[in-house]
Amino acid sequence: MRDIVFLVADGEMQATVEGFFDNPAFDRRLQCARFEFDTKQDLIKHPRKDPGVYQDGHNLLKSYVDTHNYAVVMVDFAFNNNLRTMDYKQFCETIKANMRATGWPDDRFFVMAINPELEVLMWQADTSRIEHVFDYxxxxxxxxxxxxxxxxxxxxxxxxxxxxxxxxxxxxxxQGWGRKKTHSLLFKRIAQEVSFSGCQDKSFNGLLQKIQAWYPRGYA
Incomplete structure (x- = not known):
């Protein structure tokens, strides 16, 4: 069995996951035991982005129940008109119910529904940590x-x-500071280089806690 399969909604999320695990010290940053991650085997990008992840991401992950120990679903809450028309908790519960229906037990998956969207994870109160990424x-x-x-x-x-x-x-x-940067490049570099120790986002911190529970650190 492989470790964790990540289902993401777009290229920015894909780059964020890749950047995080590109850091050789990702286990220390996560404060967990080390586990294997391979982008070709453990990372899926839904072709229909956030609506696709919400509506039928569970179907993409169904075949991974027997190949991976755990699954992480990453999706932005703020697509279409969700901020006005949908309850956040119900949004998450719908994804969870679909995951259960396709064979994933509660203790083997985590839904990271970012409220409102991925960009919220990129900012920190002290911007000195990320200014080099923007070439500010x-x-x-x-x-x-x-x-x-x-x-x-x-x-x-x-x-x-x-x-x-x-x-x-x-x-x-x-602003044209330094070389031209795509969002994906920014997200990948921030995920790889910048500490998330001060992150206040509940969905991201929930993911960290879940991974720490799945792969607890060992102490000599």
Whole structure:
């Protein structure tokens, strides 16, 4: 049996997972025992993105019940008009119920429904950790990237993250700092290089806790 199979909704999520496990010290970052991960065997991208993961991702994972110990479903909550029309808890429960129906017991899978979307994971209150990924010219601008975004009314003072994480990334990428970067490249580098120790997102922290439970660290 292989370890964990990840079902993701798009290329940005795929790059994030790849970046995290590209770091040779991923087990120390996760604070878990080391396990095997291979992108060809353990990572699936749904062709219909978030709606596909929500509607029939369980069908893609059905054949992995006998090949993998665990499964992780990664999906953005904020697709279509979900923020206005759907309850977040019910959204998650629908995916869980479908997973159970296809043979996955509760203790063998985790649903990481990011609220509202993946970009929220990329931002931290202290932007000094991620400024090198954006090639942000702090010395020239004279302020942190956070302050730069606040001056443009994209980050409210006192908040831990920009109120519109995607727009904040888009405006930063449009400045022409350094080499041109796709979202996928940004997400992969942040996942690989930047500590998530200060992350406040419940879905991400829930995933960390689940992996730690699946693969607890051993102590001499």
């Amino acid at each position: 010219p702090r010395e020239r601008e004279g302020v942190s990237l956070r302050d730069w975004l606040q001056r443009r009314n994209l980050w409210n003072a006192g908040e831990l993250k920009p109120f519109d994480p995607k727009s904040a990334i888009n405006i930063a990428c449009s």
